[in-house]
Amino acid sequence: MSLAIETEKLVKIYGNKKTMVKALNGIDMKVPKASVFGLFGPNGSGKTTLISILVGLLLPTSGSARVLGFDAARDSVEIRRRVSLLPEGFGFYDHMTALENLVFLATLDGVPPDQREERALEALEKVGLKDRANAKVSTFSRGMRQRLGVAQALLKDPELLIFDEPTVGIDPEGAAEFRNLVRRMNREGRTILLSTHLLYEVGMICTHAAIIREGRLLVQGSVDELYRSVREAKGFRYEIRVKPGSEMPLQEIRSMPGVIEITQRDNHVTVLTRNDIGGSLFSLVTRNPYKDIVESLTPIEPSWEEIYRFYQEEDKK
Amino acid sequence: MMRNVFSIARKEFTDAVTSKRLWLIAGIFLLFSIASTYSTSFGFRIGAQRTTRLMVQIASSIASATAYMAPLLGIALAFDAISGERERGTLRILLSRPIYREDVINGKIVSALAVIGLTITVSSLAAVSVSILLHNISVTIDDVSRIGLFIVFSIVFSFAYYALSLFVSTFSSKSSHSLVVSIGIWIFFAFILSVMSSLIATAILGPPPTRAITVFNMSRRQFGNFTTPGGATPQELEEYLSYMRKVSEISGAIQAFSINYHYTQIANSLFSFAAGPLEFGQRGSTIASIPTVLSTRLIDIIVLIVFPIVFLVASYMVFTRRQEK
Numbered sequence: 138m139s140l141a142i143e144t145e146k147l148v149k150i151y152g153n154k155k156t157m158v159k160a161l162n163g164i165d166m167k168v169p170k171a172s173v174f175g176l177f178g179p180n181g182s183g184k185t186t187l188i189s190i191l192v193g194l195l196l197p198t199s200g201s202a203r204v205l206g207f208d209a210a211r212d213s214v215e216i217r218r219r220v221s222l223l224p225e226g227f228g229f230y231d232h233m234t235a236l237e238n239l240v241f242l243a244t245l246d247g248v249p250p251d252q253r254e255e256r257a258l259e260a261l262e263k264v265g266l267k268d269r270a271n272a273k274v275s276t277f278s279r280g281m282r283q284r285l286g287v288a289q290a291l292l293k294d295p296e297l298l299i300f301d302e303p304t305v306g307i308d309p310e311g312a313a314e315f316r317n318l319v320r321r322m323n324r325e326g327r328t329i330l331l332s333t334h335l336l337y338e339v340g341m342i343c344t345h346a347a348i349i350r351e352g353r354l355l356v357q358g359s360v361d362e363l364y365r366s367v368r369e370a371k372g373f374r375y376e377i378r379v380k381p382g383s384e385m386p387l388q389e390i391r392s393m394p395g396v397i398e399i400t401q402r403d404n405h406v407t408v409l410t411r412n413d414i415g416g417s418l419f420s421l422v423t424r425n426p427y428k429d430i431v432e433s434l435t436p437i438e439p440s441w442e443e444i445y446r447f448y449q450e451e452d453k454k
Numbered sequence: 455m456m457r458n459v460f461s462i463a464r465k466e467f468t469d470a471v472t473s474k475r476l477w478l479i480a481g482i483f484l485l486f487s488i489a490s491t492y493s494t495s496f497g498f499r500i501g502a503q504r505t506t507r508l509m510v511q512i513a514s515s516i517a518s519a520t521a522y523m524a525p526l527l528g529i530a531l532a533f534d535a536i537s538g539e540r541e542r543g544t545l546r547i548l549l550s551r552p553i554y555r556e557d558v559i560n561g562k563i564v565s566a567l568a569v570i571g572l573t574i575t576v577s578s579l580a581a582v583s584v585s586i587l588l589h590n591i592s593v594t595i596d597d598v599s600r601i602g603l604f605i606v607f608s609i610v611f612s613f614a615y616y617a618l619s620l621f622v623s624t625f626s627s628k629s630s631h632s633l634v635v636s637i638g639i640w641i642f643f644a645f646i647l648s649v650m651s652s653l654i655a656t657a658i659l660g661p662p663p664t665r666a667i668t669v670f671n672m673s674r675r676q677f678g679n680f681t682t683p684g685g686a687t688p689q690e691l692e693e694y695l696s697y698m699r700k701v702s703e704i705s706g707a708i709q710a711f712s713i714n715y716h717y718t719q720i721a722n723s724l725f726s727f728a729a730g731p732l733e734f735g736q737r738g739s740t741i742a743s744i745p746t747v748l749s750t751r752l753i754d755i756i757v758l759i760v761f762p763i764v765f766l767v768a769s770y771m772v773f774t775r776r777q778e779k
């Protein structure tokens with residue numbers, strides 16, 4: 138597995154001796170190439186600090202970071218040539234139009250003169266702002282500015298895109314469009330790192346995730362791995378939907394190995410087990426008499442709230 | 455990299471020349487300088503002014519307007535140069551591009567030099583030409599050289615304030631703060647320090663010889679062809695003059711801290727206008743030649759040039775070494 142980002146014992150301390158804040162406290166993060174990596178953490182956990190170090194805006198107090206094979210402290214310009222960033226709290230030149238802003242930024246991105254406008258318009262199109270290309274940014278709403286922020290990350294042809302809380306202030310439709318954009322960019326082989334404090338966002342688009350808290354990573358890995366380890370600790374959950382008016386016999390399920398608890402509510406039966414019994418449950422419900430009673434069987438994945446709570450508790454132990 | 459510096463400078467330049475701020479300052483300057491040339495020209499024609507060359511007199515009135523305009527121009531371009539980008543979050547967007555922090559500040563400095571150079575040159579020349587047309591004056595080569603030198607020094611002076619205000623701006627993340635601080639420094643150098651310096655001088659030397667003051671007040675109007683007026687004896691006058699020379703020395707030493715003082719010294723020498731009663735002894739019907747002006751004002755010229763360099767280097771170091779997410 139080749140890595141787009143690899144950090145080693147990254148530490149960042151802000152302030153002087155008196156006002157010292159340890160924003161990062163030994164981060165070892167590995168972001169695989171071509172992944173959509175969600176960096177989840179509550180406010181003040183160090184997401185922005187970590188991201189800023191990756192693109193060379195901040196220098197680590199100790200430790201190191203390699204991004205696309207370049208050292209973040211030494212070769213940050215090379216990194217920024219290949220990496221697009223949507224920073225936190227960014228802004229645009231209000232007195233210029235959206236297009237003028239993007240053309241200027243494309244210039245600094247090293248886009249050749251004859252392609253700047255074309256690329257800028259493409260980027261505006263991707264975020265749904267093409268019809269406002271010639272409007273001054275001062276007339277933009279917050280969500281439109283955020284979209285423009287996403288657009289400026291699309292000007293160059295980045296191998297890696299880093300988004301710091303990309304969907305703040307964007308309406309649900311816009312957020313969905315953004316997720317589609319991320320999926321599309323990812324299908325083109327680009328790596329995407331996005332920080333968020335919205336758990337559902339991680340679940341919706343990420344292939345990998347890390348949870349950061351107080352400057353430390355509580356866990357990282359592929360989303361499947363994360364699900365599995367939570368399930369192994371907290372149990373597997375299945376939901377059986379029963380046809381209305383039918384009665385579901387439960388004794389056979391109760392006798393299956395590792396079953397902890399069965400709850401029944403209306404026409405839903407939830408089974409919590411210690412082991413993965415998905416296979417046996419499936420063969421059971423496709424047999425008589427269940428065949429005619431059961432409408433569906435679905436394994437329930439742990440929610441991201443659960444995952445987060447789980448790792449937080451693990452961490453406290 | 456040069457290419458990025460140029461791109462940033464070009465944008466900054468466009469922003470500046472299309473800004474209301476710049477046109478406002480240039481407009482006020484033109485208004486003031488043309489208005490003041492009127493009174494000068496009027497005085498000249500009724501014979502109240504004893505100097506021989508009207509153009510030099512006109513230029514000196516323009517110079518007094520420039521003494522206020524140039525610092526304000528520098529501050530107007532610099533006070534939000536960095537802090538404004540920080541405040542609006544555009545600095546983050548800029549710095550996430552494959553450029554160096556150096557490129558950002560270099561681009562701004564290059565553009566500021568161009569804007570200041572252009573604004574001062576064009577508006578001074580405009581003021582001069584309008585005066586020439588209005589007052590129907592003939593101009594000599596020497597006049598032109600003096601005005602040319604004056605423009606160069608004014609550009610450096612304005613740039614000194616640019617550098618100073620840029621330095622303030624690199625620290626600040628609020629443009630309103632950096633504006634207040636920059637204007638505060640200007641007010642201090644332009645007004646407070648000169649008042650303070652004479653206060654300090656009189657505090658050190660004690661009050662002036664009282665009789666001499668009345669003598670002086672009676673005689674200053676006819677000073678050009680001074681005979682012994684109002685019953686003051688030559689000793690009394692000499693006493694007074696030596697007192698005033700000392701005041702002038704002390705206050706000059708204090709004012710040497712002010713960049714405005716050095717600029718005014720140079721401009722005064724170029725156009726030989728009296729800054730006030732302190733220099734009345736030097737006023738005469740002849741004017742120092744340009745080489746003489748340059749050599750007697752060498753220290754002032756050096757200070758004028760070194761001052762912006764110091765603050766530019768300081769801004770550069772502060773800005774490029776700073777880390778910000």
Ligand SMILES: Nc1ncnc2c1ncn2[C@@H]1O[C@H](COP(=O)(O)OP(=O)(O)OP(=O)(O)O)[C@@H](O)[C@H]1O
Nearest residue numbers: 151152158160179180181182183184185186187334
């Ligand atoms: N310039 C600074 N000076 C001092 N402390 C800082 C500075 N910037 C951040 N911190 C501190 O570092 C810690 C991490 O901040 P950071 O901005 O990286 O968090 P974050 O995860 O991005 O938070 P959010 O979700 O609110 O954006 C916080 O405790 C914050 O108070």
Ligand SMILES: [Mg+2]
Nearest residue numbers: 184185186225
């Ligand atoms: Mg943040």
